[in-house]
Amino acid sequence: MEIENNASILMVVFILFISLFCTCFIFYKTKVHCRCKICHAYVTSSWSFEFDNLCDWYTHLLQNSPTKTIHIHVLHNTITSNHQNVEYMLKTRFENYPKGKAFSAILGDFLGRGIFNVDGDSWRFQRKMACLELGKMSMKAHAFEVVKYEIDHRLTPLLSSCTRKEHQVLDFQDVFRRFSFDVICKFSFGYDPKCLHESFPMSELAIAFDLASQLSAQRAMTTSPLVWKIKRLLNVGSERRLQESINMVNKFANEVIRQRKKLGSCCNHEDLLSRFMAKTKDSIYLRDIVISFLLAGRDTVASSLTGLFWVLAQQPKVVDAIRAEAMMVTQHEAFTSFEQFHELHYLHAVVYEGMRLFPPIQFNSKFCLQDDTLPDGTFVRKGTRVTYHSYAMGRMETIWGSDCLAFKPERWLKDGVFYQENPFKYPVFQAGYRTCLGKEMALVEIKSVILSFLLRFDIEIAYPSLTPRFSPGLTATYAGGLPLRVRERRGKI
Template sequence: MELSLLLLISSILLLSFFYRTFLFFKRAPLLKPTKSTVLEGYPIIGNLPLFIKNRRRILDWVAELIPTSPTGTVTVAPIVFTANPSNVEHLARTNFDNYPKADDVVATLHDFFGRGILIANGEEWRFQRKAASFEFNTKSLRAFVLDKVRHETVHRLIPLLKRAGRSGEVLDLQDVLERFAFDNICSLVFGEDPKCLSRESEEGEKFYHVFHEASELIVQRAMRPFSLIWKLGKWLDIGSEKRLRKSLEIVHGFVDKFIRSRREQIRGGGDFLSRFAADGTRSDEFIRDILISFVLAGRDTTPTALTWFFWVLSSKPEVVEKIREEIKSIRSRHGNYDSEVLTLDQLREMGYLHAAVSESLRLYPPVPLLLRKSKGEDELPDGTRVGKGWTVMYSPYAMGRAEGIWGQDCGEFRPERWMEDEVFQPTSPFRYTVFHAGPRMCLGKDMAYIQMKAVAASILEAFEVEVVEKRGKYQLSMTMRMEGGLPVRIQERSI
């Protein structure tokens, strides 16, 4: 998951202002076409008025800017927005070392993530990436993940939905999915089940809420226009910084307790903590930083993606019917009508469901903007110049709506675009950037699909899901959550 977006939104105004303060030039037309498009600003203040005007709608603004450029790149110095797959490949792979995570981003988020993989650079990042890559590619981990998803689905999610269906209760499906995901990621990372979906554990509830509070407070810190503001607040230990300190003390206390317990037990297991703790050369603090990054990466992205998926399907009954037909066909071939969940092999056979999830992610990516800081001057493949210290961003949100990439029907939800002869056909990660690309490509991609498909298939097969209030606006936090949640009414189906 990419966290740099949080800091970008607050600092983008200052970047433009301070850069343009040193550039005095004549007023020029708003759009000046070159190889890419350049937005020329005004003397002294540069493009500051544009940033102020669009600060609350940056995703839509970028998506509107991209089509104005013949190359899919727009320069608003010292920021470059691009939706050009060749440029993305250059940033994410070809010239990867020139575009690390920005130092100011790392400094802002360090108190929460420490030296974790989400904000690490250089050799520290490579070490964690190598270790994590080995773990993510083991068959035992995939089996462990599916086992946890099955248990949570059968024993908590389905019973909860059945109760809601019988009582007529309106559920916030986004909240349900977030609790489901937190239970699963904690089981995967720590080997501990907080039981948040069933609300059976006071300690689990406390961990769930304090982790959420800490993440929201770190977002607030990142949104400060000047880093001096939060640094002063931290030094004085007042306001939101005091609350953040207390929240982090509790979060770190929980994780440290898990680590100590596992060290003392010296037992093996399928969870990450067991795997990392087995190596006695790593400090408890370093393991804590790694594990917190994993929890955050898995806590928000999957439930955000599923929330938008069910919202889209609420207006696409024909897609729902095709998914149900696929489930029925696969069950028929395998003869497991009585099983409440599908096996890993059956989930992999579900090409149309995979296409529908991918199509939803194309239009509503959990992480809609990704940014990097240029260490040195550079030139992108489309001829765009990048200055030293500039911010370069590519937007999965804008790229998913780019006609040059997806065709004239790019704004339509059409899973069939992913299918050829009834088989799912993947595309280049440099044009479909939902899971990032290059060396930083999401390690949990396959596991995310397993979880999303397992949950989606279980719900769609057994229930009708009716969205009862108008929704569709996004809210930028750690991910692109749905503003106001997703209130639904559930009804059991006769299968």
């Protein structure tokens, strides 16, 4: 027992020594090689005295930069909100700005060789397969039916039960995460976790998935990858918790694949995994695909809905306009197919405007393969991380005008018809060769929830003084959630 105690003490001392060494090394590098105010503010976190969120500080810096580009030298990161730079990275010089080995290393334990963590032939193969399947009318119809079922049989009954409890406050971020998790699991794998059941069961898988996403994102925020790599080597702290959560997610993915293989071709399955299995039998590859689609279909939709409802709860005129358009299009009848959503131009504009101000993925990074110069004149050295900041871009006067901070769906309409802005000015769904393949399905899911909700219920923010604060994660997550009160509408259609 004494030997074990001594070993534990030695391990703690060793970890403290390594942590101290890394801290001193980073401080030395910062102090000697970079004396700029931006790096000092980042390392000391002094930016937090003035800004609630790191993304708001970055936005402030980018707004005041003549080129709309800044440098965080201690992170070897160039950050831009210049749409010409974005087009250059995602289209003009696409091959020179891959995700890169550094990014793949950060997310490799979690996402493996999934589509969001690879470049080159592996990315092209997965994208081609996904594009073929997601583009099929049968898949679109299947997705709509899954969403409709979850709304009619889970979401609406849950909200109705809440209206009967006076003054009850519901965390809508939690509700939307449960909803989107059920939907993506049923659509992609034919599995129903029932997270949105009225009993509100806690899904161990969802909890593990959240933790894996959060801790993987924290790796990217360290000033040196040496910190998390040493912790991973020693299997301590956040890296130990990350590995435990990843193991649980992998166990789920492997079990889903095993069950699908067991069923074989005797059943005609509509789920996405079954269609991918017809193209490849590599279990590890399929596992990585499962996890990647979970990340894409769950977190981004939930984050988008949370941001939109945060805004809609404070925009009664916008809510009235959404209801009026829906009544005009449907003539008081229910929406029965995803084609009907194409007629709702104002609703479409509302969704785009909401994601302009609160994008589900606030920034996206690539790594420069060879020395290059961006269109704004910024020199980028080989190996530099280059980030385009969607959150900041939505707040740029140079792109959206002097009213860029106002929620104004009309900016997306011309004569009442939705008008698509240059995607490189609005890279919420990425742009160019990496444009989101699930964009159309995500929009139908988001609009379905908004319509079904607003046509039946009224909402208000429980604590009006609340301001958005974000937690670390691969997608925008609101610290403290989104507390809303719900009331049944009178005269609902």
